[in-house]
Structures are given as C-alpha cells and as structure tokens.
Amino acid sequence: MANVPADLRYTKDHEWAKPDGKNYRVGITEYAQEQLGDVVFVELPKKGAKVTAKQSFGVVESVKAVSDLFAPLTGEIVEINTALPNEPQAVNQDPYGKGWMIVVAPSKPGEWNELLTAAQYEQFLSEGH
C-alpha cells in the first residue's frame, strides 16, 4: 500500500496539499508516482499564475505517459519548485518532500475542507482507483 501521510489532504486525481503558513504546498502522491513510473518532465505555470480547484495547472510526463496535474485549491501560485526541471526524478524519489510542485495562496480557503483526508484517500485507493 502506498504511503499516505496523515497530515495532508488529497484529491481524487492523486494530488496532495499541505498547510504552509497561510498557504498550501502541492504535489502528487506516492500512488500517483508509482502509477506514472519514471518522471522525466514536469511543466509548471509561472509564479503569480492563478489556479482553479479541479482544473489543470500543469503536466507531468513519465517515459510511458503524460498526465495533467489538477489544483487542489483555487488561488495564486506564490512559489514553484524550480529544482524540478533538472531533477524530475525527485517526484518519484520523494513525492511528499523534494518532489513538491507549487505553493498556492488560497483565495477560497474553505476548499481545504472539501479535500479528502488521509483516511478518505486511503479508502479511495483501496476501492481500486
């Protein structure tokens, strides 16, 4: 079973969000990186770009597939992981750490409560998603 840290919240598209002051750090889950296989490219928007919950904010490419990244929360991107273009394998090696993708300043902080808890996400995975 893939690692699902208890202090994060999740989407059904396999992104995670983690509180970071008033903002939220975002990446993809261990399950997602396992499904993708070797990540070779991550395409992220620029700092300052607006993202909308459940809408695509970027793309992750593995050797075998390309997948959209979906924003867990609506807001503005205040930070992007600038190490990823040169080190995309961090998404595989450390999806909840060095493999983080963006930090969002939320414009609708209430959306946090709509995200899946770790227990709910684990349940979702166990249903075979």
Add this chain to the structure above:
Amino acid sequence: MVEFGGWDMPVQYSGIIDEHRRVRSAVGLFDVSHMGEFEVEGAGALAALQTLTTNDVSTLEVGQIQYSLLCYPEGGVVDDLTVYRLAPDRYMITVNASNIDKDWAWVTAHGGGARWRNISAETGLIAVQGPRAEDLVSELADIDVRAIGYYRFARGTVARVSTLVSRTGYTGEDGFELYAPWGETERLWSALIEAGTKADVAPIGLGARDTLRLEMRYALYGNDIDQTTNPLEAVLGWVVKPAKGDFIGKPAIERVRGEGPKRKLVGLEMADRSVARHGYPVLSGGRRVGEVTSGTFGPSVEKSIAMAYVETPLAAIGTAVDVEIRGQARPAHVVKTPFHPPHVKR
C-alpha cells in the same frame, strides 16, 4: 501489464529507466515469444523470398541473417523482418507479432513455389542483451557462442534446451536472441535468470525495449514505418537492392528514388525534457512540416529524443524545428542518429 498485439506484456518490472540502464551496463532478458516465425523450404524458397523481400537474399550464407522488408506494390511497408538461411533451401523469417496474420496471408499469396510453415505458436524467443550477454549465454551453451558473428546464428543447446542462437537484437548492445521450443522457453528463461544473478541480470519490459531501440533509431512497425511509408523515406534504402531483380514494390520504390523522397525520417533532439510523442506535429516557422513517429526520454543520452518525418529540405543535421506539444511550439533540432553509439559485435 498491457495488451500488445493480443498478448499481455509487462511494460516494466523495476522501472523503465532502471531496466534500460541495466541492459546498457550489464545484461537484460526480454521475453519476445510473441514475435512470429515462418519457415520456407524447397527449391523455390530463394525465388519466393527474392520476390517478397527488398534485400538480396542470394547473398546470404547458411548461418547468416539479414534485415529486410516486405513491401506492397505501391511501395508501402507490409512489415520489417529478419531472414535466416537455415540450410541451402530452407529459410526462417521473423516478423512482428501484431502482423503475423497479415504477413502469413501475404507470403503465402505472393511467395508461391515453396512450402511455407507458420511456426510462431511452437517457437519461443528470449533476447539476452547487454555487455555481459556473451558471458551469460556462454556459461549455459554447449557451443562456442563467442564465435558467432553479428547477424549470424548457430544451433546448440542452452541450459540443455535445443536453441537457435542468433547474434542479433533490438537494443544496440551485444547479445543474442534465443529461439527455443515453446514448451521449453520458460525453463530456458529460469536458467538464464538463475545463472545471471551474479552478472546482475534482470527481466526487461516493453517500456525499456522501446527506449533502447529508439536510442538506436531502430524502426518500430506501426510507429515509424507502415503501409503509408516508403522505405526510402524511412531511410531504409540500405535494405532495398534493386540490382537483384524484380520484387514486389520495386517500381514504386524506384520511382521515389528517381524523384527523391518528399519527406525523410529524422532524429530530433528536444531543447528541453518535454516528450515528443507519436502523432505530434512538427513545425517550421509555424507551418506544419511533418509528424513525430516515436519519442521518449532517452535514459542513456539523458535527453528527450524523437523520430519524425519532415519535409526533405528540413532533414539536414542541425536544422531547427519545433514540435507542437499540448498546443505549444517547443524547440528541437535534427541530430545525427543513432542517438547513442551502438556496442554490437562486428
């Protein structure tokens, strides 16, 4: 697992990049038993193959292998294949799994005057590829496999399984393809895995098979060549031998040779790591000038690479083009191929 030509095939075992590097640095095993094999025999076998295939089969010695093509009268490709001369009047051809039925119908319809036998269902095939392949196969074989030259084969036993040992492959590394009776292929596989433990052997899935062949620019039927592509566009003119006499497709191919192909299959290197995939448009100054046929991140070259048909004037090494990826023109340029230097035995 994915469905490939009707077979359930593993895309990866430990991970595509890890498996790819294993083959380049040690040795990997590929179960490619899904490939098709036909035998053709009799006094008319050579003539049948000369009519069907583009390369000159008359140059083959017994024990020698040749890469070749089956073409349609219009010059498009039915399949790419290898031709083995088993005996003076007996040959085997190895064809792509997804084309077995089509090829069988084609060769039996147009390769008359010889006895054809489809041995695909009774023939297993394991590719042993990598710098340590020779040591591994040597250890288990009752013949001197080191003496087998590139694109040559010999018969012997490997792990006491009766095997046709072929010094060929689809990776650009030294190695062998071992043809064995279907029912004994699994035993051969297990023996190779066991004997290969200290050589760091590992099973390799379809994913790495694709990245390895792409770094070599080896064509994949259905991606880079098909019914709509002429061998000269695909830069496979080296296996077309018009001087040998008539063969199916010759007039159409020679017409293209006379006029010069309008497009060419080239190697592209992307400026960034975005992956140019099959079907993506190739642009020049915003104008569509071609299409990507295969693309991946090359684990050995550590770059995003692709094969693409482009208009002939844009095929020169160094030419800058763009690949349209998700609506965005991303810079690439034409590079010489293979992308990675081959290490096959000569």
